Amino acid sequence: MSVLRPLKTYQVVVDLVVAAAFLVLVVAVEGVTAFTVGLYVPAASYPASLSSLLIALPFTAALAVRRLSPGLSLGLAWAGALLQMGLGWAPSVADLAIFGVLYAVAAYGGRAVYWAGLVSALAGGILISLYLVLGPPFSSTALTWQTLPVVLTLLVAAVFALGLAWTIGALVRTGIRAREDRENRRRAEAEAAAEQERVRIARDMHDVVAHSLAVVVAQADGARYAAASDPAVATQALGTISATARSALSDVRMLLTQLRLREGDGPQPTFADLPALFEQVRGAGVDLAVDVDLGDPARTPSAVQLAAYRILQEALTNALRHGDGGPVAVRLRSQTGQLHLEVRNGLRGGVDAGWSGHGLIGMGERASLVGGRLNAAAEDADFVVTATLPARETS
Structure with a gap:
């Protein structure tokens, strides 16, 4: 099974432009924040622009391929989140890409990726809650009975936010599937109707042509043997052949008109x-x-x-x-x-x-x-x- 979904050229271009704009936004916002607030830990080890670029790259890549390959997009989002937590960075504007990824995974991913997105929303909510309490940026906080309500509040908020993004994508997926089912049903009904019409016309064509040719052949054979003794028989046979052929030609033309235009059955016997x-x-x-x-x-x-x-x-x-x-x-x-x-x-x-x-x-x-x-x-x-x-x- 192919990892990449078939997309139109304009869809790929739109996704790339959105990802590029997101990268510029993250670098700008994170650069200003690093200079003015000193948010990163350790902030003194890296230039602000390099830190912003490093954290933004996996999330930007995830946004760029979110519709082209939802599974790959989910993997890149997880890679970016784990990198961010492994380096001890605090949550940033780059994390907003996660919501877009979860939406795309639910809306466009295959069955396995679809459910992986739901698991990621739940696991991500738990991981974020624990990281915000116990992670390096907030190491002064400890998990105690006093802080447990805060942790639970963070957990509910994080799971709700991530789950909401996945749920919206799931609703869009349902709408897409319903539209595809309607289109497939309409196409199948149209094909069935066309096949019935072809069978009907083929049946009429057989009846008209077979009958007319049988009469023509019988008349021609009879006239050939009778013409030597009675020329009038041949003349009469030729008249019958002509009338039969003209009638058959008219019927065949009517049937061919139906095949081309399908505007009505025309006169029927x-x-x-x-x-x-x-x-x-x-x-x-x-x-x-x-x-x-x-x-x-x-x-x-x-x-x-x-x-x-x-x-x-x-x-x-x-x-x-x-x-x-x-x-x-x-x-x-x-x-x-x-x-x-x-x-x-x-x-x-x-x-x-x-x-x-x-x-x-x-x-x-x-x-x-x-x-x-x-x-x-x-x-x-x-x-x-x-x-x-x-x-x-x-x-």
Whole structure:
């Protein structure tokens, strides 16, 4: 796992500028204090500017990398604090960097660094309280029953101050995680919706193209054999091929427009388009027997009408491509709030009648999407597609 967090360039620049300004402030304040008050111990051993620089460097470095590497920042802050106490220096303005470090550790650190920041806030509060009472700058003070209340007061104040910085960072961390979760959820929902739309369009594309090409191929094959004896048959076949191709081209253009713009579904087939579908199949040379009783088609939901149309279209395409060339029977009835659909055709020898191919899978998906069910299987010498779809009346 990388120690460094990915940051934008401007974030790195801002952190470096803040750290540089903090260094200048510490050196200026500590230099003036050393000259005027003699705060450092031993103050006479070092020039004031060198002492200020030495104490400020680790804290400045901790501020500079607090977002880039919170764990490293916490380590540098501890190094600065231990150096300060080891040399016997009193608390100074440089210690303010600790609050910024604890905030960053809680807000941006990993799990281990996050909890290390909480432990550091508690341990640091205890250490600071003891140092202020027993450390070299205050060596005249001893830990007695009389000074114990002072120590406890310092302890509570130090833990509260350090813990407050860590807690604010933890709250910011929670807000960041919540925002990321919302964004991830929104992205996942968008991807799921896009995938559903792609699947729907791919299913429509398959139904339109497969059916149209099956009709075109059947017409072309029939016209090729019949043209020698009856040229009029060839002319009629060419007319059917042209009409089928134009219709398919229009449908494909509509689907491609949806892929590009996603501004609406456009016109979709309904029960009113079934006669044209049946005539198209008959024009391909299929002996089609149709038994349709839909009652009032307008009271059937449009989604169910579309599903029924596409299932019939795919079933007839399969009959045209894989059937034995015999009659094809279509039965479509609306009864007791349900739409019953059946397509029966002769089964050519050697054709796999199981669930295989995108067409059969697509028919099952269409039935399922509107709350129906579909079965496609061989029955003796026939291949039968049956579907039951909800056709509840709309108010």
